[in-house]
Amino acid sequence: MSPDSLVIENAGKVYREYASEIQRFARWFGARIDPLSERWVLRHISFKVAAGEAVGVIGQNGAGKSTLLKMIAGTTLPNEGRVSTNGRVSALLELGLGFNPELTGRENARHAAGLMGVGGEEIDRLIPEIEAFAEIGDYFDQSMRTYSSGMQMRVAFSVATAIRPDVLIVDEALAVGDAYFVHKCFQRIQQFRDTGTTLLIVSHDPTVVQALCDRAILLDKGRLMLDGLPQEVFDYYNALIAEKENSGVRTKEADGSVGTESGSGEAVFEQLDILDAQGQPVEYVEVGRPVSLRAKVRAISPVDRLVFGYMIRDRLGQPIYGTNTHHTGQALEDVEEGEAIEFNVCFPANLGTGSYSVSVALSSTETHLVRNYQWKDLALVFTVANVDHPVFVGLAHIPARIEITRQATGRLTGSA
Structure with a gap:
């Protein structure tokens, strides 16, 4: 079992406001002075991260x-509990935290x-490598106040990863980078992961977290709400966002994974199936064969506008394809109480071999953030098998014709 790179035990952080800085200073030396107010931004946080593990926050x-x-990095201290790193x-x-805008990129890097x-x-040895990785040319020797946010990120990332750390912490900074450099950054992060670096990364992008992380933790109002597989945590996070419509959040287990269900209940799913070309429910689908997703829905209460949506995900929870009837121009108006509706989504199973899940939603618009009637992750699971197609790898079946042209080489002959 790998030793822990990070241990957090009952950690908390509070910000207090005093009548004067003198009172704050006196409190440091043990004086019993009550603050005007205090605000706990974190409370009772406990979790461990093993060496080489990647965790999304x-x-x-x-x-x-x-x-x-910041507490893990050591730039701020907890007011209670313990944070230890190895x-x-x-x-x-x-x-740009810690950079002086009047100094050049090279001076800031040093x-x-x-x-x-x-x-x-060691700095003398690393500076050329930092400069080469950042790829900002002559700007490296110009004042940093002339840099764009993307250029600042290039230098900051290059410095932070110049030496492979035991623990690497990334807080959304890559969001400002251009596509080329972001790919370069993630390639380096993946190399660090492969060689044993522990990773903590904050991102609102589920694809990033699911691709890089072994697990994820969900924070809500300063408390640790959930610690689990990335897909499970993101599903619960999305349901929490939808909860502002006073819809309950529930979880269920399916095929060893935990799915999240939420919604106010004005319209609900009564049955979901994957059907083959003959209209029969199936759990196994052949690559390229026509199939359909059938959803039987009932309106429990009158609904002014009803949108049906679905998402196909791979086994890691990453989205493969999804859409809804708002985007296709098929939203239903004035649905009556008790009305039954059947949605049939027909498509060719041009997917790679493996297992897939389907998430479905009923809402009033293209997003669940307005009125979420019902949303079900891991609503059903199906498996795709390759029966009669040439072997291929990947998540998509994209048949291609490979044309090959061979050009004969001329052989020179002559007389001596």
Whole structure:
């Protein structure tokens, strides 16, 4: 069993307001002075991260994500509990944090590396590598106040990852990068993962978290709500967002995974099936064969507008394809109480071999954030098998014709 790179036990962070800075200073020395107010941004946070494990941290704005990462990085201290790390910790937190805009990129890189505990000779060796990875050309020797946010991110990431850390913390900073450099960053992060670096990453992008992370934790209002597989945590997170419509959030287990269900209940799913070309329910689907998703729905109460949506996900929970009847121009108006509706989605199973799940939703618009009647993750699971097609890899079956042209080489002959 791998040793723990990170241990957090009952950690909490509070911000207190005093009548004066003198009172705050006196409190540091043990004086019993009550603050005017106090606000706990984190409370009773406990979890462990094993060496080499990757954990995503998700939650709405103000949930305490950045504060948690700052405590782990050591830039702020917990007011209660314990945070301990093993090995070198490198953090890419707020963009440009610690950089002096009047210094050049090279000078800031040297200064930041020094703060990371890197010695002078080692800094001299690393600077050319940092410059090469950042790829900002002559700007590396110009004042940082002339940099765009993307250029700042390039330098910050290059410095933070110049030496492979034992623990790497990334807090949404990559969101400002251009597509090319973001790909480059994730390639380096993946290389670090492969060589044993522990990763903590904050991102609202489920694809990033599901691709990079072994598990995820959900923070809500300063509390740790859920610790589990990335798909499970993201499903619950999305349901929490929808809960503002006073819809309950429920979980269920299916095929070893935990699905989330939410909704106010004005319209509900009564039956869901995957059907073959003969209209028979199936659990196994052949690559390329026509199938349909059948959803039987009933309106429990009158509904002004009803939108049906679905999403096909791979076994890691990453979306493969999804749409809804708002986007297809087929939203239903004035649905009566007790009315039964059947939706049939017909498509060719041009998918790679493996297992897939289907999430379905009933709402009033293209998003569940307005009125969420019912939303079911892991509503059903089916398996795709390749029976009669040439072997291929990947998540999509995209038949291709490969044309090959061979050009004969001329052989020179002559007389001597």
